[in-house]
Amino acid sequence: MSALSRFWDSDFAWDFRHSPVAVVSFLVALLLVLSAVFAPLIATMNPFVPANLNLMNGFTAPGVPNQFTNETFLLGTDDQGRDVYSTILYGMRISLFVGFAAVALGMIIGVTLGLIAGYFGGWTDAVIMRIADVQLTFPSILVAMLIFGVAKGITPVEYRDQLAIWVLILSIGLSDWVQFARVVRGATMVEKQKEYVQAARLIGRGALPILTRHILPNVLSPVLVIATISLALAIIAEATLSFLGVGAPSTQPSLGTLIRIGQGFLFSGEWWILFFPSVTLLALALSVNLLGDWLRDALNPKLK
Amino acid sequence: MLRLTACTAALLILSGAAFAEKFSWAGTTDPQTMDPHAVNSAPVLGFLNNVYEGLVRRGKDMAVEPALAASWEAIDGGAGWRFTLREGVKFHDGSDFTAEDVLFSYERGSSEEADVRSWFAPVSEVKVVDDYTIDFLTSAPNPLFPDSIANFMIMDSGWAEANNTTRPDKEAGNYATLNANGTGAFMLANRQPGLTTTLTPFGGWWDTAEHNITEATFTPIENPATSVAALLSGDVDMINPVPIQDADRVDQRDGTKVIRGIEARVIMLGFGHDHDTLKYTSDAGDPNPFLDVRVREAVAKAVNVDAILQTIMRGSAESVSQLVSPAMRGYSTAKADRPAYDVEGAKALLAEAGYADGFSFGLKCPNDRYLNDEAVCQAVTSMLAQIGITAELDAMPVQNYWPELREDNFDMYLLGWSPGTFDHEHPIRFLVSTPNEEKKLGSWNFGGFSNARVDELLPAIQSEIDETKRQAMIDEVTEIYQSEHAYVTMYVQPLVWGTRDNIELTQRPDNFFLLRWVTVN
Numbered sequence: 001m002s003a004l005s006r007f008w009d010s011d012f013a014w015d016f017r018h019s020p021v022a023v024v025s026f027l028v029a030l031l032l033v034l035s036a037v038f039a040p041l042i043a044t045m046n047p048f049v050p051a052n053l054n055l056m057n058g059f060t061a062p063g064v065p066n067q068f069t070n071e072t073f074l075l076g077t078d079d080q081g082r083d084v085y086s087t088i089l090y091g092m093r094i095s096l097f098v099g100f101a102a103v104a105l106g107m108i109i110g111v112t113l114g115l116i117a118g119y120f121g122g123w124t125d126a127v128i129m130r131i132a133d134v135q136l137t138f139p140s141i142l143v144a145m146l147i148f149g150v151a152k153g154i155t156p157v158e159y160r161d162q163l164a165i166w167v168l169i170l171s172i173g174l175s176d177w178v179q180f181a182r183v184v185r186g187a188t189m190v191e192k193q194k195e196y197v198q199a200a201r202l203i204g205r206g207a208l209p210i211l212t213r214h215i216l217p218n219v220l221s222p223v224l225v226i227a228t229i230s231l232a233l234a235i236i237a238e239a240t241l242s243f244l245g246v247g248a249p250s251t252q253p254s255l256g257t258l259i260r261i262g263q264g265f266l267f268s269g270e271w272w273i274l275f276f277p278s279v280t281l282l283a284l285a286l287s288v289n290l291l292g293d294w295l296r297d298a299l300n301p302k303l304k
Numbered sequence: 305m306l307r308l309t310a311c312t313a314a315l316l317i318l319s320g321a322a323f324a325e326k327f328s329w330a331g332t333t334d335p336q337t338m339d340p341h342a343v344n345s346a347p348v349l350g351f352l353n354n355v356y357e358g359l360v361r362r363g364k365d366m367a368v369e370p371a372l373a374a375s376w377e378a379i380d381g382g383a384g385w386r387f388t389l390r391e392g393v394k395f396h397d398g399s400d401f402t403a404e405d406v407l408f409s410y411e412r413g414s415s416e417e418a419d420v421r422s423w424f425a426p427v428s429e430v431k432v433v434d435d436y437t438i439d440f441l442t443s444a445p446n447p448l449f450p451d452s453i454a455n456f457m458i459m460d461s462g463w464a465e466a467n468n469t470t471r472p473d474k475e476a477g478n479y480a481t482l483n484a485n486g487t488g489a490f491m492l493a494n495r496q497p498g499l500t501t502t503l504t505p506f507g508g509w510w511d512t513a514e515h516n517i518t519e520a521t522f523t524p525i526e527n528p529a530t531s532v533a534a535l536l537s538g539d540v541d542m543i544n545p546v547p548i549q550d551a552d553r554v555d556q557r558d559g560t561k562v563i564r565g566i567e568a569r570v571i572m573l574g575f576g577h578d579h580d581t582l583k584y585t586s587d588a589g590d591p592n593p594f595l596d597v598r599v600r601e602a603v604a605k606a607v608n609v610d611a612i613l614q615t616i617m618r619g620s621a622e623s624v625s626q627l628v629s630p631a632m633r634g635y636s637t638a639k640a641d642r643p644a645y646d647v648e649g650a651k652a653l654l655a656e657a658g659y660a661d662g663f664s665f666g667l668k669c670p671n672d673r674y675l676n677d678e679a680v681c682q683a684v685t686s687m688l689a690q691i692g693i694t695a696e697l698d699a700m701p702v703q704n705y706w707p708e709l710r711e712d713n714f715d716m717y718l719l720g721w722s723p724g725t726f727d728h729e730h731p732i733r734f735l736v737s738t739p740n741e742e743k744k745l746g747s748w749n750f751g752g753f754s755n756a757r758v759d760e761l762l763p764a765i766q767s768e769i770d771e772t773k774r775q776a777m778i779d780e781v782t783e784i785y786q787s788e789h790a791y792v793t794m795y796v797q798p799l800v801w802g803t804r805d806n807i808e809l810t811q812r813p814d815n816f817f818l819l820r821w822v823t824v825n
Contacts, residue, residue: 051686
């Protein structure tokens, strides 16, 4: 029996097949992720190479030939003549990259600190968890803006645009490690009382192998759920920061930057510049979020 | 019964509000300072014209008319101008206006610390004759001098000394940065930089008030879409500018209207003429390609001004070939042609100059100063990319922008210029003359363009009384800066103001908004 068919027959897969919401949101998320990954192949142009643009194509409505150049664009163009369809594909790449990287960063920090706090207890636990509590009292978007502001202040102007994406990842990642730490700490405290951990201790294994080989695999399923939901939140946090003008620069726009640009044309009739990036962001965040919800139910039989 | 009383009370409150003619307006840029001599920029001077006054002022048609000077006459032999001051004028704090205040303001405005000092370049000496007579002596006959000082605003000498602000301070600021004591129709009641500025009418103003405002509040709103929303919802009575893309909608809506005009402001690209090397991008440190006139000409040919006008400016601006618009005095009709859009020609020029493979450089741009400034810079970036040169765009708010330009931090930059005197001589003096601190020339010539013949012609233009000879010299200067491609002039910016229907006001072509002509109906 191959691993694949074993997986197909598992409870988990059965549950997935019988949840229409999960299937649909998985397909939507997969489609969006794939189109972002393969953006250079399916986009009509790279809209962020200035040489590709023709200003006379500016403000072309979706599906209507431009009055000067007679070119047609599926989702229209913005003020600079960039094809909105292509900007969305390229923008989604930045949004997803920042989202995944920020969650990975938050997860690494959170899981490590959570394991340490839960396993060692005492003052180590107290210090880590108080830091977490303090951070929880700030809205995470505020923490992200603070980190972003400081990082922007200390980077030289010439490198600001190149570094903006990494600073964005850092600021979102550092603001959402707390969720991971709290969940992992709780689970670790339960696991460390169990016989298999005590047995490992009795045979003289050190703290590090016990944490990584024994406890970690058993606390990962809640982490997976949080990671999925965090991904949706990180994508939205990134869009919020970029919308406020402190995130991705307009040379490397994310969906949030595109929405900020489109907002300037909302009142003047060029609705498509705002509408399509917004709908894409909605679809992306919603599908990932629904998937996370389903995953939480599937991995926690008590909720059924 | 109770309901009826409540209704009456509400009606009374409403009608009360209608009688108190409070007026509020919004603009993109907050005036940087309340000091009339610290910053020579239209948002500051336009705003302060409500609070301070000059010896002369401009009327609704831009014609110069008496203000603090009741009359003026040329001193025999072209030695200068004698101003007879208006008697009985009071400053906002009640002190009297005399010739001493004019002398003090001249010393303050022409001092090393003042940004407006170049206005006084032609002045050799100022002499107080008596309390209400003052002479401005010029080094050469200067027929346009009274026209050139409409924005030279008079500050009370006693007030300035008492508050230790006898010199302007542009960077750190001092008492006059946040407070004002002028003779104008409005007094500064409350100043919160970046948030709100409130003006109240000055009861002791020497002139008869045409307006009916009891309180005026200015709020800077950086985001154009937000300011349109504020106008439509009635939060503000007037906005300047209305984003071009929203103008039609604001005009068609009940309750609001749009007032359009052509501004005197020319939008152009400038180069670092005195930079030996490029300052930005991976090519930083390489010899500056813009030192070669063929490269500058290539840029002029690569910029498709018509495309910018048709899309970004939505057909409401006009292209321009020189530093002033055709409506200005001294416009050179002989030099009216702009280099034609010609990508192949531009590429050929680059190849000839040895840059067939292109290069990259830094383009600086404001993002809250001119209409759609950042979008225009982006468009320029993609047009230059068509001829193989890569511009790295850095757009920033205007309060960071001027310091960057003053520190020479650019390879190419965007600039808008509106001649305060409505004469071609003004941009020649500010933008084309070789920068010279001592002579107060070329103070906005950031790139340091320098041409000996222009420097020689400028004093002659300033003192020439014969129109034909003067125009011939201006034509020659125009020929020089056009053939040298000192600047790439692009278009004249349109004026688009939005108001509520119950507001009557006057739009002056210099984009100054004067409260003394506002009526709230």
